[in-house]
Amino acid sequence: EVQLVQSGAEVKKPGESLKISCKGSGYRFVNHWIGWVRQMPGKGLDWMGRIYPGDSDTEYSPSFEGQVTISVDESVSTAYLQWDSLKASDTATYFCARLNGGGSDKHMDVWGQGTTVTVSS
Amino acid sequence: QSVLTQPPSASGTPGQRVTISCSGSSSNIGRNYASWYQRLPGTAPKLLIYNNDQRPSGVPDRFSGSKSGTSASLVISGLRSEDEADYYCAGWDDSLNYVFGTGTKVTVL
Numbered sequence: 001e002v003q004l005v006q007s008g009a010e011v012k013k014p015g016e017s018l019k020i021s022c023k024g025s026g027y028r029f030v031n032h033w034i035g036w037v038r039q040m041p042g043k044g045l046d047w048m049g050r051i052y053p054g055d056s057d058t059e060y061s062p063s064f065e066g067q068v069t070i071s072v073d074e075s076v077s078t079a080y081l082q083w084d085s086l087k088a089s090d091t092a093t094y095f096c097a098r099l100n101g102g103g104s105d106k107h108m109d110v111w112g113q114g115t116t117v118t119v120s121s
Numbered sequence: 122q123s124v125l126t127q128p129p130s131a132s133g134t135p136g137q138r139v140t141i142s143c144s145g146s147s148s149n150i151g152r153n154y155a156s157w158y159q160r161l162p163g164t165a166p167k168l169l170i171y172n173n174d175q176r177p178s179g180v181p182d183r184f185s186g187s188k189s190g191t192s193a194s195l196v197i198s199g200l201r202s203e204d205e206a207d208y209y210c211a212g213w214d215d216s217l218n219y220v221f222g223t224g225t226k227v228t229v230l
Contacts, residue, residue, distance in 0.1 A: 035219065037166075037221075044123060044209065044221060044222070044223055044224040045158075045160075045166065045209055045211075045221040045224070046221065047218055047219040047220060047221060050219075059217060059218075061218050061219075062216075062218070095165055095166065097166075101171065101172070104152070104153035104154050104212070104213045105154050105171070105172055106213065106219075107154070107156040107168060107171040107172075107211075108156075108158070108166070108168060108211075109168050109171070109177060111165040111166055111167065111168075112165065113165050114165050
């Protein structure tokens, strides 16, 4: 079964760092881009960026460039989303998803279960 | 942040047909494929439609998609109670970013 399993919920204080994970299984991990999506409480879905595990090529949405770091360790089929200094406004649920298809056909066909991050003093 | 516009809500009684629109521009929907995602309460989003009108395996055929110009549409034919969810259109923009719609909450009356 193709699946993405994300790390568990986190509660952090402002200014703390955090790295959440997304582990793929059931398919050749290096061959598919992994995207990250944010959903703030009561809001819609926001595209954060993507990474290609085969060569670590990374693209960020302008809204998230410099705010987060997307990385990958292909040896353990895991992608990561990292913050150096969390803000209260980072409180949200974060999803990873596998991108399938070619060119402008790429769509997110497999999703992780989501990781809820709460940032509060 | 959303550049794709959807109606905030839609509703219908069981068995009815519901249509959700997604308005974009020449830099996204007008030039690239549209996808649709369903988010049931408390669950991860699920791919419903890709390449404008293709259904992944396992998605009921009461869900259908189409595209015309810079707009896309999702139709739910034969609405069921389990279809009550948030629906998002999405697609690639020429800026190389993936963009989501504003989301539509479907209520089954």
